[in-house]
Amino acid sequence: MTAHCSTGTVLEPPLAILAELTHRCPLRCAYCSNPLQLDPASRELDTATWCRVLDQAADMGVIQVHFSGGEPTARKDLETLVAHATGAGLYVNLITSAVLLDRARLERLRNAGLQHVQIGFQDTVADKAELISGFPGGHPKKLEVARDVTDLGLALTVNAIVQRHNIDRVDDFIDLALGLRAGRIEIANVQYYGWALKNRGALMPTHEQLIRMDERVRARLPELKGRLVVDYVVPDYYGKRPKACMGGWGRKFLNINPSGAVLPCHAAETIPGLTFDRVTERPLADIWANSAAFQRYRGTDWMPARCRSCDQKEVDWGGCRCQAMALTGNADNADPVCDLSEHHGLLAGITSADGGTAEVPFTYRSFSL
């Protein structure tokens, strides 16, 4: 790669791509980060196009692919895509709800080269999990598939999606992962994009809940070392320093949506005025290096003056563009999570209005609002 980004450093190829094969999903999780406007099945890329894109990704230096969605196992050609990605030299992760999987299909996917399965868990208690997902019977099915994953020698991640109704059971999530012989747990506090943003007032925990959870997680970390890899995503609305969202816009990752639009992150379509190139129209390496949407917030030149003079600018890369958009109405602003942002005061208002423990009715994910 010879392209340069705006800071003058050489642009590295992405480490990983998130391949959203479909927006179809049998679950209706209220915290889903997919866009409110979902791509219908009729707009999904076909098998041959995905195979071509996977080859392009491997050629440009992408190391890992995450097959995701929606529910990627809703695609009947998943085995073909896994085999193709593996043949191209990519490490293949499957991000799944697991409810459409069975042992026979897992075995076929493993034989095609799949290395790692990440299963999302909505809670550790079945009826509570199924209230969030809107899918009766989902929880025991997930447990069954998770056992098959490790039985077949595949790596398992338990993705614990944490919000106000389960945040007090973070210890149970860790014990669940240990009991299932997972190698990794993501303690993923819900981030408010897409459907989760719509349901923020039904999901956001209180500050006290968050502090208790944080104490529990940190207390467990020493005993988990060497047994369970912990990736811990804290909810940043209560924070003072923004997250380095995606490791910086257009620096490490790209996302391809079901209809082939290439996005710097999966929520980027919420930013008005950005145009996204499609894998059907332009080679992936060219999109990564030159697409206007990637160039828009890459590096530090786009930043407001105050951010450009900040010594954290290449640590957090200005935080999250989609969050700046959602909370301040302008994606060019600093992420208001930063306490140096003039908009930081907004967060106190949001957390006091939306943070809570009450049961508020969810707006479940669906194809038509």
Place this chain on the structure above:
Amino acid sequence: MTAPQEMSVGEDDRVRLAPGVMLRQDRVRNHWQLLGPERVLILDEVALEVVRATTGQPPVTVAEAIDALAAQFDAPRTEIAADVREVLADMIAKGFLTR
């Protein structure tokens, strides 16, 4: 850095790549790496030789791997042993290797 006691590796131990971990040469970045779930560990020359010597086929004990490396690099066994144990303890702690 001293590894925590529970990660330390004995010479009678055998180690293997953890589930979902693979050794890969990255021709674009021109290095070797261990890949795991959503993770990449770049290997320097020492780490690469340790991984090859301890996780190859047929399985060997850590002691046998140290012997082989000491012969291969014509280096004092105590030095090699220290390097091997340090690399293995670190990789076990990070979840790339397992006993």
